[in-house]
Amino acid sequence: MLPVFGHLNPDTDAIASALVYARLLTRQGTAAQAFCLGDLNLETPFVLGRAGVEAPALLPQLEAGTAVALVDHNESAQSTPNLGDLQVTRVVDHHKLGDLTTMQPAWLRFEPVGCTATLLLKLHREARLSVEPTDAWLMLSAILSDTLHFRSPTTTPDDREAVAFLAPIAGVRDVGAYALEMFAAKSDLGDTPAAELLKMDYKVFPFGDPLAPQRWGLGVIETTNPGYVFGRQAELLDAMRAARTRDGLDGVLLGVVDILNETNRVLVAGEAEAAVVQAAFGMPTVGDVADLGHRISRKKQIVPALEKHFEAQA
Amino acid sequence: MLPVFGHLNPDTDAIASALVYARLLTRQGTAAQAFCLGDLNLETPFVLGRAGVEAPALLPQLEAGTAVALVDHNESAQSTPNLGDLQVTRVVDHHKLGDLTTMQPAWLRFEPVGCTATLLLKLHREARLSVEPTDAWLMLSAILSDTLHFRSPTTTPDDREAVAFLAPIAGVRDVGAYALEMFAAKSDLGDTPAAELLKMDYKVFPFGDPLAPQRWGLGVIETTNPGYVFGRQAELLDAMRAARTRDGLDGVLLGVVDILNETNRVLVAGEAEAAVVQAAFGMPTVGDVADLGHRISRKKQIVPALEKHFEAQA
Numbered sequence: 001m002l003p004v005f006g007h008l009n010p011d012t013d014a015i016a017s018a019l020v021y022a023r024l025l026t027r028q029g030t031a032a033q034a035f036c037l038g039d040l041n042l043e044t045p046f047v048l049g050r051a052g053v054e055a056p057a058l059l060p061q062l063e064a065g066t067a068v069a070l071v072d073h074n075e076s077a078q079s080t081p082n083l084g085d086l087q088v089t090r091v092v093d094h095h096k097l098g099d100l101t102t103m104q105p106a107w108l109r110f111e112p113v114g115c116t117a118t119l120l121l122k123l124h125r126e127a128r129l130s131v132e133p134t135d136a137w138l139m140l141s142a143i144l145s146d147t148l149h150f151r152s153p154t155t156t157p158d159d160r161e162a163v164a165f166l167a168p169i170a171g172v173r174d175v176g177a178y179a180l181e182m183f184a185a186k187s188d189l190g191d192t193p194a195a196e197l198l199k200m201d202y203k204v205f206p207f208g209d210p211l212a213p214q215r216w217g218l219g220v221i222e223t224t225n226p227g228y229v230f231g232r233q234a235e236l237l238d239a240m241r242a243a244r245t246r247d248g249l250d251g252v253l254l255g256v257v258d259i260l261n262e263t264n265r266v267l268v269a270g271e272a273e274a275a276v277v278q279a280a281f282g283m284p285t286v287g288d289v290a291d292l293g294h295r296i297s298r299k300k301q302i303v304p305a306l307e308k309h310f311e312a313q314a
Numbered sequence: 315m316l317p318v319f320g321h322l323n324p325d326t327d328a329i330a331s332a333l334v335y336a337r338l339l340t341r342q343g344t345a346a347q348a349f350c351l352g353d354l355n356l357e358t359p360f361v362l363g364r365a366g367v368e369a370p371a372l373l374p375q376l377e378a379g380t381a382v383a384l385v386d387h388n389e390s391a392q393s394t395p396n397l398g399d400l401q402v403t404r405v406v407d408h409h410k411l412g413d414l415t416t417m418q419p420a421w422l423r424f425e426p427v428g429c430t431a432t433l434l435l436k437l438h439r440e441a442r443l444s445v446e447p448t449d450a451w452l453m454l455s456a457i458l459s460d461t462l463h464f465r466s467p468t469t470t471p472d473d474r475e476a477v478a479f480l481a482p483i484a485g486v487r488d489v490g491a492y493a494l495e496m497f498a499a500k501s502d503l504g505d506t507p508a509a510e511l512l513k514m515d516y517k518v519f520p521f522g523d524p525l526a527p528q529r530w531g532l533g534v535i536e537t538t539n540p541g542y543v544f545g546r547q548a549e550l551l552d553a554m555r556a557a558r559t560r561d562g563l564d565g566v567l568l569g570v571v572d573i574l575n576e577t578n579r580v581l582v583a584g585e586a587e588a589a590v591v592q593a594a595f596g597m598p599t600v601g602d603v604a605d606l607g608h609r610i611s612r613k614k615q616i617v618p619a620l621e622k623h624f625e626a627q628a
Contacts, residue, residue: 097416103621105410105426105613112419126440299419307417 002032002089003066005059005080006116007073009202010036012044012145012182016138017071017116018056021092023135024123025069032069035059037080041200042192043145046185051137062086072116074100077204077215092119095299114152114159117142121162136169141182148222149179151262154300180224183259187223194235197221198243198254205303208310214250216306217243220298222257226265229256230289233267237288240269251276257296264292264302280309316346316403317380319373319394320430321387323516324350326358326459326496330452331385331430332370335406337449338437339383346383349373351394355514356506357459360499365451376400386430388414391518391529406433409613428466428473431456435476450483455496462536463493465576468614494538497573501537508549511535512557512568519617522624528564530620531557534612536571540579543570544603547581551602554583565590571610578606578616594623 004022006014018034025032034056040048048055059080062068069090075098076083088100090107094116111119117139124131131139143163147155150163163175172178189197201220206213219240221229229236240252254267267288268274274285283290295301318336320328332348339346348370354362362369373394376382383404389412390397402414404421408430425433431453438445445453457477461469477489486492503511515534520527533554535543543550554566568581581602582588588599597604609615 094419096419097414097422099415100411101413102411104618105408106424107426108411108422108424110420110422112421122440126436304418 002030002069003035003059003062004032004069004071004090005035005037005056006071007078007203008037008080009041009199010038010044011041011072011201012047013116013142014072015040015044015056016047016142017092017120019053020117020120020135020138021069021071021123023132024120024127024129025090027129028127039196041186042188043182043186046182047138047141047145051134051141053134053138070100071120074098074110076100077206092116092123094119111158113156114154115143115146115162117146118156118159118162121166122158131166131169133169133171136166137172140166140170140172140175144175144179144182145186148183148257148259148262148296149176151259152297152300154297183222183224187225187228187259189221189223189225189228194232194239195242197229197232198236198239203298204247204249205306207306208314214310215248216251216253217247217249218298218302218306219252219254220257221254222259224259226256226258230265233288236267237269240267244269253277253302255292255296255298255302262294262296264294264296266290266292276306276309280305316344316383317349317373317376318346318383318385318404319349319351319370320385321392321517322351322394323355323513324352324358325355325386325515326361327430327456328386329354329358329370330361330456331406331434333367334431334434334449334452335383335385335437337446338434338441338443339404341443342441353510355500356502357496357500360496361452361455361459365448365455367448367452384414385434388412388424390414391520406430406437408433425472427470428468429457429460429476431460432470432473432476435480436472445480445483447483447485450480451486454480454484454486454489458489458493458496459500462497462571462573462576462610463490465573466611466614468611497536497538501539501542501573503535503537503539503542508546508553509556511543511546512550512553517612518561518563519620521620522628528624529562530565530567531561531563532612532616533566533568534571535568536573538573540570540572544579547602550581551583554581558583567591567616569606569610569612569616576608576610578608578610580604580606590620590623594619 004018006018022032022034036056064085067087067089071092074093092109094113143159167175198219204217208214244252251273252269255264257264268285268290277290318332320332336346336348350370378399381401381403385406388407406423408427457473481489512533518531522528558566565587566583569578571578582599582604591604
């Protein structure tokens with residue numbers, strides 16, 4: 001039984017793609033099971049509920065040498081801590097290729113599309129396998145989530161075409177209305193502790209010299225209600241500074257993306273971070289907030305600018 | 315214009331796959347051109363002559379940041395020396411994933427099949443593009459070459475199926491007879507200097523501690539006439555020892571694969587190498603030769619055993 005899992009601090013794509021890929025592999029003769037690497041965000045249970053699918057279990061500790069399949073990530077910093085001891089036999093991903101290596105030739109399918117699920121739909125079609133309605137729900141939701149219903153600059157024609165293909169199979173008549181329901185579910189943050197809000201969609205990235213990288217924690221809250229998040233600004237900044245100390249990071253930023261207006265105002269943990277934000281984006285930090293305008297994609301806009309900045313420093 | 319190239323010391327798959335992938339990308343709207351990273355072996359000109367295709371030019375020095383596509387390799391040690399300065403946007407390969415990273419999300423297609431060309435045929439079929447007879451020749455030849463006409467343990471059902479699909483398009487009626495002609499061309503070594511014989515199909519592999527790896531040069535001569543090669547044993551051993559010194563390597567081995575009998579007798583450069591061969595394969599070296607029996611695949615049998623040996627040492 002091949003474990004299939006997405007990244008730490010899973011988002012809807014990490015969960016949905018693990019479920020869909022596990023089922024696809026099983027249908028193709030490789031028994032597989034989806035797992036997750038942490039608690040779900042608020043959007044994913046909404047999606048799973050609509051699809052009528054149970055959440056995957058937490059990945060148990062795996063013995064060294066166990067074969068595994070990764071979806072929606074490939075870097076060790078975003079995976080299970082003992083990834084280096086496991087045998088990665090399959091990866092389906094849409095991120096840049098990081099420090100992954102394999103001991104044997106493996107199945108790798110990477111394309112620069114907006115969502116892993118877009119690639120999983122391609123795998124179904126290439127294998128001439130029908131798409132089950134449940135899988136269509138999951139893939140459709142993952143694509144709408146990752147691309148913010150095509151608002152993100154990561155969106156490609158393949159993602160749009162996939163949604164158009166999947167919506168009738170899933171039985172979703174009004175894709176826009178469904179996306180808004182998803183985003184509202186994600187934005188219903190209630191009394192979630194600030195430390196959890198920070199970590200909901202949070203990844204640690206190495207920057208600069210590969211042998212002695214700076215490590216930055218970059219969180220994102222995509223919301224239709226940014227006012228709520230900024231109402232909790234002081235708590236969030238405390239949580240960011242605590243994470244920096246506890247995890248030995250060089251910097252922590254938390255982007256607050258207004259989904260409907262496609263803007264990103266970033267909480268900046270301290271003066272060191274503010275200096276980097278000024279240098280990398282040319283934007284000042286005022287009252288612990290830097291307005292990065294329409295730079296709403298961590299993958300395509302935030303991380304590349306920081307990489308460029310730290311490479312110039314190295 | 316996107317440069318497409320295979321590995322150093324190119325074999326038929328490295329050349330054929332660069333030519334075919336460049337043409338496929340061009341047909342799909344990405345203007346591309348094939349290049350090579352060194353002189354051709356004796357088999358490849360025979361194949362190109364039969365296909366009526368000119369050999370690709372040597373890759374010129376590329377400016378830092380140039381986008382490139384790799385076929386049939388991904389590790390920096392087997393690529394152009396300034397690979398780290400280039401922007402790898404596409405890779406089609408059937409080797410294990412090495413030290414490659416990308417700055418941006420890229421197109422990666424890796425599968426554990428016997429030949430890169432098998433994957434290129436899949437790309438044609440997935441894109442519903444017809445296969446031109448010339449491309450069919452090239453892909454067919456590459457698959458027969460890499461799998462030694464299905465004798466190699468790297469052969470998969472996909473490789474066999476690809477040859478069955480391609481042969482009628484290429485107009486090859488007797489695949490076995492054509493493969494023997496190819497192997498005879500490859501075995502017609504004439505008065506090729508020993509240093510060139512060593513480097514015809516030669517790759518440098520890092521083993522053990524990734525931060526301070528041992529570096530071994532592993533050559534292979536696949537031939538229908540091993541007697542010729544062993545007739546030049548003294549010269550070849552001299553060339554191996556010279557390469558070890560000149561390139562600062564920790565070891566050099568040269569496998570002499572008898573294609574028709576599917577056996578591998580390995581020239582062993584010195585006592586240090588003999589000790590490793592004994593430890594990794596359990597086989598003695600007698601008169602500078604270790605008989606590794608049916609272990610004819612460098613990728614699937616020789617390199618993994620050496621990796622395992624050096625990891626146990628690290």
